Amino acid sequence: MYLFSQNIYTPNGFQEGYLKIEEGKILGILDEVMPTENIVDYGEHVIIPGFIDIHLHGWATGSFCFEGDQQSLKKMSKGLVKEGVTSYLATSDVAAIHEIKSQLAEGKKFIDKWNAEQGAEVLGFHLEGPFISKEYKGMLKEEYCKDPSIDLLDEFIEIAGDNYIKLMTLAPELPGAKELIKHANSKDIQISVGHSAAEFEDIKALKDYGLGGFTHTFSGMRGFHHRRLGVAGAAMYFDDMYAEFAKQTGQTVKPEAFELMYKIKGKEKIILSTDCVGLARVKEPFYHYIRKCKFIPDGDNIKLVYDDNKEEILSKDDYEKVKDLELSYIKSVRNVVKNVNATISDIIKMACENPAKYIGVDDKKGSIEIGKDADLLVIDEDWNIIDTFVRGVLQET
Amino acid sequence: MYLFSQNIYTPNGFQEGYLKIEEGKILGILDEVMPTENIVDYGEHVIIPGFIDIHLHGWATGSFCFEGDQQSLKKMSKGLVKEGVTSYLATSDVAAIHEIKSQLAEGKKFIDKWNAEQGAEVLGFHLEGPFISKEYKGMLKEEYCKDPSIDLLDEFIEIAGDNYIKLMTLAPELPGAKELIKHANSKDIQISVGHSAAEFEDIKALKDYGLGGFTHTFSGMRGFHHRRLGVAGAAMYFDDMYAEFAKQTGQTVKPEAFELMYKIKGKEKIILSTDCVGLARVKEPFYHYIRKCKFIPDGDNIKLVYDDNKEEILSKDDYEKVKDLELSYIKSVRNVVKNVNATISDIIKMACENPAKYIGVDDKKGSIEIGKDADLLVIDEDWNIIDTFVRGVLQET
Numbered sequence: 001m002y003l004f005s006q007n008i009y010t011p012n013g014f015q016e017g018y019l020k021i022e023e024g025k026i027l028g029i030l031d032e033v034m035p036t037e038n039i040v041d042y043g044e045h046v047i048i049p050g051f052i053d054i055h056l057h058g059w060a061t062g063s064f065c066f067e068g069d070q071q072s073l074k075k076m077s078k079g080l081v082k083e084g085v086t087s088y089l090a091t092s093d094v095a096a097i098h099e100i101k102s103q104l105a106e107g108k109k110f111i112d113k114w115n116a117e118q119g120a121e122v123l124g125f126h127l128e129g130p131f132i133s134k135e136y137k138g139m140l141k142e143e144y145c146k147d148p149s150i151d152l153l154d155e156f157i158e159i160a161g162d163n164y165i166k167l168m169t170l171a172p173e174l175p176g177a178k179e180l181i182k183h184a185n186s187k188d189i190q191i192s193v194g195h196s197a198a199e200f201e202d203i204k205a206l207k208d209y210g211l212g213g214f215t216h217t218f219s220g221m222r223g224f225h226h227r228r229l230g231v232a233g234a235a236m237y238f239d240d241m242y243a244e245f246a247k248q249t250g251q252t253v254k255p256e257a258f259e260l261m262y263k264i265k266g267k268e269k270i271i272l273s274t275d276c277v278g279l280a281r282v283k284e285p286f287y288h289y290i291r292k293c294k295f296i297p298d299g300d301n302i303k304l305v306y307d308d309n310k311e312e313i314l315s316k317d318d319y320e321k322v323k324d325l326e327l328s329y330i331k332s333v334r335n336v337v338k339n340v341n342a343t344i345s346d347i348i349k350m351a352c353e354n355p356a357k358y359i360g361v362d363d364k365k366g367s368i369e370i371g372k373d374a375d376l377l378v379i380d381e382d383w384n385i386i387d388t389f390v391r392g393v394l395q396e397t
Numbered sequence: 398m399y400l401f402s403q404n405i406y407t408p409n410g411f412q413e414g415y416l417k418i419e420e421g422k423i424l425g426i427l428d429e430v431m432p433t434e435n436i437v438d439y440g441e442h443v444i445i446p447g448f449i450d451i452h453l454h455g456w457a458t459g460s461f462c463f464e465g466d467q468q469s470l471k472k473m474s475k476g477l478v479k480e481g482v483t484s485y486l487a488t489s490d491v492a493a494i495h496e497i498k499s500q501l502a503e504g505k506k507f508i509d510k511w512n513a514e515q516g517a518e519v520l521g522f523h524l525e526g527p528f529i530s531k532e533y534k535g536m537l538k539e540e541y542c543k544d545p546s547i548d549l550l551d552e553f554i555e556i557a558g559d560n561y562i563k564l565m566t567l568a569p570e571l572p573g574a575k576e577l578i579k580h581a582n583s584k585d586i587q588i589s590v591g592h593s594a595a596e597f598e599d600i601k602a603l604k605d606y607g608l609g610g611f612t613h614t615f616s617g618m619r620g621f622h623h624r625r626l627g628v629a630g631a632a633m634y635f636d637d638m639y640a641e642f643a644k645q646t647g648q649t650v651k652p653e654a655f656e657l658m659y660k661i662k663g664k665e666k667i668i669l670s671t672d673c674v675g676l677a678r679v680k681e682p683f684y685h686y687i688r689k690c691k692f693i694p695d696g697d698n699i700k701l702v703y704d705d706n707k708e709e710i711l712s713k714d715d716y717e718k719v720k721d722l723e724l725s726y727i728k729s730v731r732n733v734v735k736n737v738n739a740t741i742s743d744i745i746k747m748a749c750e751n752p753a754k755y756i757g758v759d760d761k762k763g764s765i766e767i768g769k770d771a772d773l774l775v776i777d778e779d780w781n782i783i784d785t786f787v788r789g790v791l792q793e794t
Contacts, residue, residue: 224629228651232621254625
């Protein structure tokens with residue numbers, strides 16, 4: 001199959017040509033092909049790599065963190081391709097250990113059976129905790145916050161399968177963190193500092209053992225003060241560490257705070273994610289303090305009760321309705337484009353190349369290059385998604 | 398007179414030559430002069446412009462803010478040249494209105510009679526307040542914090558003389574600030590935001606009326622939070638505003654916090670100052686919460702009582718003793734050199750060119766250029782001061 005476009009974005013810039021795809025792989029960009037070939041002509045539309053979301057608990061009609069079954073991942077994968085995400089890390093929450101284990105076991109089964117007809121690819125897992133700070137737990141549950149344990153991590157790895165846990169969010173000030181970081185590093189698990197009360201000096205002392213970046217930067221971490229720089233100060237200070245930013249709604253992080261970090265670190269060290277949870281799938285009533293709304297499960301429906309007593313009832317399985325409960329990846333990208341005047345190249349760094357590099361899948365994901373997976377988006381100049389391909393398979397969008 | 402050096406720092410870089418000085422002015426750099434001329438040969442030593450301290454209340458044996466008389470400025474000027482400062486703004490404190498007025502009147506008399514034999518030149522005044530925030534008053538006195546008043550500013554201008562007030566520190570969130578900023582702007586008075594509880598949005602709304610920068614950045618201002626960026630966030634965010642940093646002791650602002658700002662704003666928008674007060678000259682017992690020490694005046698002496706009950710007694714007029722009560726300009730410069738690996742060129746930006754531009758005296762100060770005042774330092778490679786010239790007059794150092 002060939003996809004023609006005047007604007008195919010490669011690491012060497014835009015190219016015009018015929019993108020050759022076979023067996024889910026990118027084989028090259030050709031200047032000419034025989035008209036008898038299978039060609040899709042996208043004209044001026046731009047072909048870019050698909051987005052990689054390294055921090056995603058749930059999306060729209062499915063929630064890995066709330067439901068934790070294969071069905072939830074199936075629904076997420078189907079929905080995500082509509083929003084530009086072609087691969088992601090199924091992200092666990094701080095929960096009871098047996099729940100995390102069950103999620104990993106179910107997740108592994110889904111991954112092992114997955115094929116590209118099913119939508120976005122699960123690249124593995126991101127463990128958001130359980131080794132995080134009670135003080136900076138945010139909306140997570142205190143009773144499940146644990147001190148670092150190599151044994152427990154090994155149990156998780158055993159269940160998830162070798163090399164399936166790609167990323168872990170950790171509070172490095174907790175006792176035993178240093179040993180855990182070293183151990184995780186030896187297992188090729190990337191570590192992000194997050195939900196952390198760490199001091200700047202803790203991070204300085206531990207970063208070279210394997211702290212690669214920061215989870216939802218600025219949120220859930222000790223803030224910046226000029227005599228106590230905290231985790232936020234470390235995120236601003238250390239040039240070689242990545243700052244993951246969850247969806248840019250402007251609610252949790254003001255656009256100017258994002259812009260400031262963009263100025264400090266540049267596109268090279270920022271990773272865009274969503275941290276969506278699949279709010280429609282909560283299992284018990286859940287109050288969201290930023291949105292000032294209570295989410296109450298009610299059979300096949302989800303009931304929303306706002307602080308001002310306004311109510312709304314949505315069907316849990318109605319994708320078009322529930323998708324607007326959280327900002328999607330593509331909508332977050334549009335906000336970033338607007339807020340920092342980002343170019344296509346800037347976005348691809350932050351949404352494709354950096355996350356791929358960060359979790360060690362850049363040998364097959366994150367850019368349009370020969371031999372890599374044909375995970376592609378066709379977009380127009382306003383960042384509307386025309387088509388999505390996962391491993392060369394056209395998705396239903 | 399000619400000063401020869403292999404390393405004369407000009408805005409075009411280093412030059413070797415004979416720096417020609419006549420009647421206090423720089424007349425050029427010559428390749429050759431007649432050996433019969435009056436030549437001082439500095440060899441490899443570097444000639445740079447003198448430092449300009451725009452935020453200085455007192456130094457060593459004199460204090461403009463505590464004593465407020467001509468004698469205090471005389472002593473300050475004599476001492477400052479030993480520390481590399483060739484000109485400064487006599488900086489008032491938040492004090493009773495009649496005290497500020499008296500200080501301005503005395504200061505004006507000193508300026509009008511001053512000649513270069515007397516040491517560092519007073520370029521005018523910096524009013525640190527009285528229009529500042531009670532919430533962020535720091536070590537200043539709450540009862541003297543006032544709401545902005547154009548009438549009062551006009552009274553100050555009347556006393557100080559036209560164009561003598563060069564800079565004012567203001568809390569722009571106070572009622573009437575906008576009108577005051579406009580008025581000050583029309584009088585060529587630069588405004589720094591400081592001792593301020595302002596929101597980021599206040600500064601955004603008012604900056605184009607004439608807010609040029611920030612006083613002792615990070616200290617005495619609303620801090621940074623990612624949903625409430627505050628004054629510190631504005632200082633980091635607005636590229637066109639200057640950040641003044643008081644002496645870099647590492648106590649009030651951690652070296653890494655300075656380094657972060659240096660990374661964000663670059664040398665182009667940072668101004669080094671000292672904010673020294675002349676601690677030996679306090680008029681009443683004064684507790685310094687950063688130094689954890691009480692300064693108690695005792696006739697001709699000053700008694701220091703530390704939190705751990707250690708005591709020390711110094712003669713108020715013993716320059717060599719009292720100068721070490723505060724970090725001098727040159728010592729602060731050495732810390733900056735060490736902390737951010739600053740070059741001579743970087744320091745000259747922050748200590749000479751930027752402050753001159755900021756307070757509008759760059760037509761005669763801040764760089765070695767034809768027609769400018771011969772305010773010069775001769776330094777060695779370790780930032781030791783060999784000689785200081787004020788308007789071409791060699792100072793006693």
